Amino acid sequence: MAKGTPSITCDNLTAVQLMELDACTRCGECVKWCPTYDASGQEPGLAPRDKILRWREFMNKSYGLRARLFGPKEISDEEIDLFKTDVYSCTTCGMCGTVCESGINTIELWECMRANLVERGNGPYGKQNMFLKLITEYHNPYMMDPKARLDWVPPDVTIADKAEYLYFGGCTAEYRQKKLAFATARVLNKLGIDFCMLGEDEWCCCSALIRTGQHEKEEIARRAARANVEAIKKTGATKILYACAGCYRTSIVDWPRLLGEELPFEIIHIAEFLEDLIKQDKIKWEASVDKTVTYHDPCHLGRHVGIYDPPRYVLDNIPGVKFIEMDRIKENQRCCGAGGGVKAGIPDLALGVAETRVQDALKKNPDILSSACPFCKRNLSDGRDSLGAKELEVEDIIVLVAEALGIPLDDCVET
Ligand code: SF4
Ligand code: SF4
Structure with a gap:
């Protein structure tokens, strides 16, 4: 890092997030609930409060009053490396944000910190660095042939060419946990719900890339979101069904944010869909x-x-x-x-x-x-x-x- 250059940037943090860093009162409520801090044997660095306070210190060293008067203070590679391990030892479960009395949106804060580390060449962590290459090349993280997306479909399942409903299968159900795809497709058939699928036009939703801070790399998450949205539009489907919580969250929250536009279709988790049918007495x-x-x-x-x-x-x-x-x-x-x-x-x-x-x-x-x-x-x-x-x-x-x-x-x- 050249002398006089801040060790970290604050470019991807919003004004609200910068204020959130200052809003932490160190009350420690989040520490009591964090599952990874707990499972690590209460490793101090994993505590959500500690990560926020360390990032606040990094920001102060880089942009605080002293930094403005005398130049940014260097953050050592060791400090950054340790922070990287701690900030990636987090499932982004959001429990800390739920109990935080200062109302800090920790999920987005962790993702921004990770994106910051990715940008400066420190993140992601371990095998997470395969996601980008695999999704770019195969459109899924499992190194599977994109043309084989629907190879799981058994002969008795009927998938329509066009329908009001589209089942967005997701990489994991289509390539790995096929029982989930089998069950969803057969339940829809049995209930008489016509549905289409994207097949080889479906791309990974990019949840793993976004959660690990890699979404700006080669714009891959935005390209994938665009590819999926355009492919869905082409089918004419207006109601998109999901049986994967990760794909659902990414589609309903992240795609509109990445694309800067409202999605022209409804996003529905299969549990919501089935709840409605049960209430209408349509399930026998x-x-x-x-x-x-x-x-x-x-x-x-x-x-x-x-x-x-x-x-x-x-x-x-x-x-x-x-x-x-x-x-x-x-x-x-x-x-x-x-x-x-x-x-x-x-x-x-x-x-x-x-x-x-x-x-x-x-x-x-x-x-x-x-x-x-x-x-x-x-x-x-x-x-x-x-x-x-x-x-x-x-x-x-x-x-x-x-x-x-x-x-x-x-x-x-x-x-
Ligand atoms: S989001 Fe991360 S830091 Fe917060 S409680 Fe969950 S695992 Fe812990
Ligand atoms: S609960 Fe919120 S305010 Fe309290 S220590 Fe954790 S992040 Fe800071």
Whole structure:
């Protein structure tokens, strides 16, 4: 860094965010709730308060009164490296912002700090740096052939060429957790809902890139959002269905922000859609799911966008389901540990958080720990396996809906 040049920039922070840095009163409420701080064995650097105070100090060294009078004070590479590890050891779950009495929007603050580090060549973290290359080349993060997006579709599933509804499958359901795609498509078919899909025109929603601060790199997230929006417009669909909480959050919050425009279609999570159909008495159940089920709110569906009740309504209405709550739910839910790129970048930390969340569920002794997001399902399953809690089933709510509609899914092979 040339002498006289600030070590960090403040270009990507809004005036509100700069004020938020000053608004932290050091009360420590956020520290009590942070799942990664907890799972790390209460490593001080991971505490949300500590990260805010350190960034505030970085800003002061670079732009404070002393910096203006005598020139910016250098921030050592060691300090930046340590900060990088701590700021990426965060699932961007938003729990800290929920309890913050100063009302700091921590999710956006963490993402801006990460983008800042990416810009100066320090971020992202570990394997997260593969996202950009893979999404640019394959339009998905799994190095899969874009033309194979719909290879999962079984012969009995009907996908329309044009329809009012479009199912945005998402990379994870289409290439990895295919049971989620099978269940969603078969449920829609069974309910007589015509839907189309984008197939090879679908790009990754870019959630992982945005959460890890890489979205401005080569404008990839903006290009992907534009490609998806234009492809959806071409189909004529006006109602877009999502069974992945990550894709849903990214489409409804990030795409309009990246593109600087309102989306010309409605974004609907499958839980909201099913809740409406149940209320209109349009679902005829065919089987009973005689299980005790609890529900884990995905951060991307819950705290990030405020959808808490529809999945509970659906579960409560499935015949035979005895629905029970864990102690920490809705806005106070404990994160599964997979988000914010932590699963890819710091898998041990992701597993530690998942184990704690599975223990939350085990306290209530359910048969099934359900969620509405493939990343939660994957990480909670890993946590369950690592705890050896074989008796606990981890499943998506749409799979339980399929079962109650008498839809078989045993022909689905996950890869
Ligand atoms: S967003 Fe979640 S993981 Fe990140 S610092 Fe806040 S509480 Fe901790
Ligand atoms: S809860 Fe808010 S004000 Fe209190 S220490 Fe955390 S970030 Fe600062």
